[in-house]
Every structure is written in structure tokens, then in C-alpha cells.
Amino acid sequence: MSYDAKFRVWRGDASGGELVDYTVEVNDGEVVLDIIHRLQATQSGDLAVRWNCKAGKCGSCSAEVNGIPRLMCMTRMSTFTETETVTVTPMRAFPVIRDLVTDVSFNYEKARQIPAFAPPEGVARGEYRMQQVDVERSQEFRKCIECFLCQNTCHVVRDHEENKEAFAGPRFLIRAAELDMHPLDARDDRADFARDEQGIGMCNITKCCTEVCPEHIRITDNGIIPMKERVVGKRYDPLVWLGNKIGRRKP
Amino acid sequence: MAGGVGSPGRAQIPWRTLRGDRWWFPPAVTFTLIVLWLLYALVRTSMQRDYFVATYHYLTPFYSPCVTASCHPDARHVGTWLGEMPPLVPYAFFLLPILLGFRLTCYYYRKAYYRAFWLSPPACAVAEPHAKYTGETRFPLILQNAHRYFFYAAVVVSGMNTLDAFDGFHGKDGGVGVGLGTIVMLTNAAFLWLYTLSCHSCRHLIGGRLKHFSKHPLRYRAWTIVSRLNTRHMQLAWTTLGTLLVTDLYIALVASGALTDLRFYN
Ligand code: SF4
Ligand code: SF4
Ligand code: FES
Ligand code: FES
Numbered sequence: 001m002s003y004d005a006k007f008r009v010w011r012g013d014a015s016g017g018e019l020v021d022y023t024v025e026v027n028d029g030e031v032v033l034d035i036i037h038r039l040q041a042t043q044s045g046d047l048a049v050r051w052n053c054k055a056g057k058c059g060s061c062s063a064e065v066n067g068i069p070r071l072m073c074m075t076r077m078s079t080f081t082e083t084e085t086v087t088v089t090p091m092r093a094f095p096v097i098r099d100l101v102t103d104v105s106f107n108y109e110k111a112r113q114i115p116a117f118a119p120p121e122g123v124a125r126g127e128y129r130m131q132q133v134d135v136e137r138s139q140e141f142r143k144c145i146e147c148f149l150c151q152n153t154c155h156v157v158r159d160h161e162e163n164k165e166a167f168a169g170p171r172f173l174i175r176a177a178e179l180d181m182h183p184l185d186a187r188d189d190r191a192d193f194a195r196d197e198q199g200i201g202m203c204n205i206t207k208c209c210t211e212v213c214p215e216h217i218r219i220t221d222n223g224i225i226p227m228k229e230r231v232v233g234k235r236y237d238p239l240v241w242l243g244n245k246i247g248r249r250k251p
Numbered sequence: 252m253a254g255g256v257g258s259p260g261r262a263q264i265p266w267r268t269l270r271g272d273r274w275w276f277p278p279a280v281t282f283t284l285i286v287l288w289l290l291y292a293l294v295r296t297s298m299q300r301d302y303f304v305a306t307y308h309y310l311t312p313f314y315s316p317c318v319t320a321s322c323h324p325d326a327r328h329v330g331t332w333l334g335e336m337p338p339l340v341p342y343a344f345f346l347l348p349i350l351l352g353f354r355l356t357c358y359y360y361r362k363a364y365y366r367a368f369w370l371s372p373p374a375c376a377v378a379e380p381h382a383k384y385t386g387e388t389r390f391p392l393i394l395q396n397a398h399r400y401f402f403y404a405a406v407v408v409s410g411m412n413t414l415d416a417f418d419g420f421h422g423k424d425g426g427v428g429v430g431l432g433t434i435v436m437l438t439n440a441a442f443l444w445l446y447t448l449s450c451h452s453c454r455h456l457i458g459g460r461l462k463h464f465s466k467h468p469l470r471y472r473a474w475t476i477v478s479r480l481n482t483r484h485m486q487l488a489w490t491t492l493g494t495l496l497v498t499d500l501y502i503a504l505v506a507s508g509a510l511t512d513l514r515f516y517n
Contacts (some may be wrong), residue, residue, distance in 0.1 A: 067269030199421035202386035208375035
């Protein structure tokens, strides 16, 4: 079965652009990325799109389909009706390079700022031993494919360009959580870093990152909120402070 | 929009969102339900009547603990600590701020009202109307960090509601009795416990803050159970608003004589 679908694709670059209408063939079992490729092959050879795996694993094809941030390769055409116009735009939180391709270097800058995994002193590479129950929580966050859809959707930076400096974004808050929960990470300042450098206080836990994550990582519930609680423990809770002072409480 | 999705360098798209689904519906429902609930609670707590069914010792959670001299003597089962209340002042006026504070600082309700009341954001990928945003980094929102203290208080309150429910096993002749009201109160207390225990702060304190679960098997067990409840935290938040309202309404109707309690025993 195939039909002709109506598509509206944003074309342009940093100096300006617009939504352009297309009519394009759609076949059974196809995804939005297939249709974008067909446009490239048949109607506009210069349409820029970034992709690699077409399997939802490389995190390259992030865009917004009908206004919702998604992976184009994981958005089935069968979720739309045949008469519906499908609108595809680049991610709207990052600078656009051309057409559907954005410049996501904001994310790489934030990644570089996080202090690396730090095993305890005297434990050499190859000697890392840990129990599954201890490392389980961190593993959920390792599923991240760095598609940056969460970063794109988070209103803290999406709606406020000026916050980009102070806020690291959900992807890197769960990186902080991953390391802080890791049984072999010896740093004890991850929560302080999350508060002072990553701006965790700017997140108002409205959960849009969780809603768009294609890996279904429970970013807010399992990463950001536990991290916020750790920040409370280190910086805001007078009882914990007292407990630490008199040495009655150990993590 | 100028500073957000309209910022220079980003793809120039003149709409605040291209979402065509009914994204405004969930926040509209949340807004309406919360406003209605608060209005109901305001009216009921300031009424100063129909809060206690003396025959069966049913006390509404909105007036618990009833410890002022204005309370019906049998409702004061934990003692009389305060004098007569002036009109309109809720009998449990000292407790209501704690309950309100617990829910206001709850991680779920925060999400709900930031979205539905403050539109920050109204829905995902829908631009918010505010020009500036600092999240929970400044006064007053930085106070959200006190949530765990409200949690401690809420444990005590849930305990109190449980005591009230046990007091509701009171029959016509003064001995043990069971009626629909007893069941309603028990159900309410049970859900309040589930809501309280599924709290994110509880999850952290009970075990989440540990680095090595393997060294604390019991706390790990507890954390697993709380984590399972925690995935239902939103549902429990709404369910308890429901059970609180139903419990209060039922007791109000029985107390005012509009309804007779269905008795199973005595
Ligand atoms: S929950 Fe926090 S980090 Fe995630 S999208 Fe919302 S504000 Fe951003
Ligand atoms: S956390 Fe999820 S949404 Fe965010 S970058 Fe990783 S995979 Fe993408
Ligand atoms: S192309 Fe790799 S995630 Fe879509
Ligand atoms: S009660 Fe909701 S998070 Fe604590």
C-alpha cells in the first residue's frame, strides 16, 4: 500500500528560512526519515539532514515532527492519518546550520565540564570490581544515545537562551547522577557540582525531558530528583549538616 | 518569544509551537480540578460544623486533630490543647499549613502547578510566556528544598488519620461497631500512607542516598519497595485528593443528617 502524503519541511539556515510544502509517496512500514530521504532523492537533492543508523541508536536524526521532538527514524508514518500534513522542523533550542541540521556543540561543551569518572585511589584499571545491585542505577543512564532531544525540549534553555551558560541540561544532570551513584566513583562533590556548576536548581521537574527520551530513561524520577535530594542533603538540610559534623552519619 | 525559540541563530519559525494535538487539555484539567478541590476545602474547613458524627466517632480529616475547646468533646480523642476558635477559623488551623506545605513542595504537585498554573512550561515544546526564568534557585522557590521536613511531618499526620480511623470503630451502644464510614476512613488512611511513603524524599532517605546497596540489604529492600510505590506517586497524589474529599463529604452528609450511615455491625 502506498499513498501520497503532504509534508511541510523547514528549509533555510541561520539567516532565515520557511516551511516548504511537498507531496511525497509513502509506503507501508516507512518512518519519517524514509520520507525525508525520498524527498532528497526525488525532489530536493540539497535537503540537509543528519542521520546514521536508522535504528534509533546513534542519536543523529533528532528533529521535531508536528512540533514534538522525536527521532525521525523512530517515528512511524502509520501514526499519522493519510490526509494529515506532517510538519518536520529542526530542533528549536539549538542554532540551525541548514535545513534539519542543527549545531549541537552546546551539549559537547557541557559534557566536557563534568569531572571524569574517578576510581578510588590504589584501584588500577582492570581491578574494578563491583556488585550488580550497586551499579544498577547508574546503568539506566548508560542507555543514553546522546540524541539531545531532552536538552532540546527542556524549557530552561529552549525558552531562555541566556540560561545556556548556567544550566547543563537533563542529559548532563543524569550523567552527574550516574557518576554519583556509581559504586566506584570516589568523588564526593558531584552534588555540589550539580548545584554550583550545572545549575540543577533551575530544573523545575516538569518532566518534559522524560517525555521525549527515546530510550525511556526516567530522567527526572531516577536521575534529577535523586540528585536534587542529594543537593538538599549536602547544602540545605541542617540535620544532615549536624550529623556530618558530629560524625554520626556516613553515606 | 524573542529570547527563546525566536533567538537569533535558531531556525526562524514564527509559531510558539507547531504541536497540533490538544496539548492544552491536561494542564486545563489539572488547573480546574485543583481549584475546585481547594474551594471545597476552603468552604469545608471554615464551616465549623458537620465535621463529626458523635454516634460513630467519625471525624473528618479536614478537622483532625480536633484539639480546640470548640470541638465536640468526643472528637477530642487526643486531648484539648487550645481554647475556643473564633468563627471561620479552621479547627485544625495549625495543621493545615503543614498539609498544604507537604503537597505544595511535593515533586509531583510542583510539576503539576508549574505547568498548569504558572505555564512554565504549559506543555512540552510549547514556549512559556515568561521572559525570565530562574527555576528553583531563588527565594521563594528555593524553599522547595525543605520538602523532606514536610515529609517527616506528614508521617505524623498520616499516623493521626490512622488513629481517627481506628476511633471510627465505634458502635451505637458505645462498644465496637463498623459502618460504611469506618471503611471510608480506613481506606483514606491507607491511601494517605501509600502517598506519603511513595514520596521522593522518602525514597532518598530510606536508601536512595546510599552508594553501596550491597552493604545495606535491609535498606535496599525498603528502597526497592518505596521505588515501586514511587512510580505511582502521581496517581496516589490524585487518589488521595479524591479519598480526602469523599471522606469529608461522606462525614459531612452523615453529620448533617442528609444521609444515614450504612451499618454493618452495631
Ligand atoms: S524536568 Fe527539569 S531538566 Fe527535565 S525538561 Fe523539565 S526543567 Fe528541564
Ligand atoms: S537522556 Fe534520552 S533524550 Fe536525553 S540525550 Fe540521552 S537518550 Fe536522548
Ligand atoms: S538515524 Fe540513528 S537514531 Fe535515527
Ligand atoms: S510527597 Fe510528592 S514527592 Fe514527596
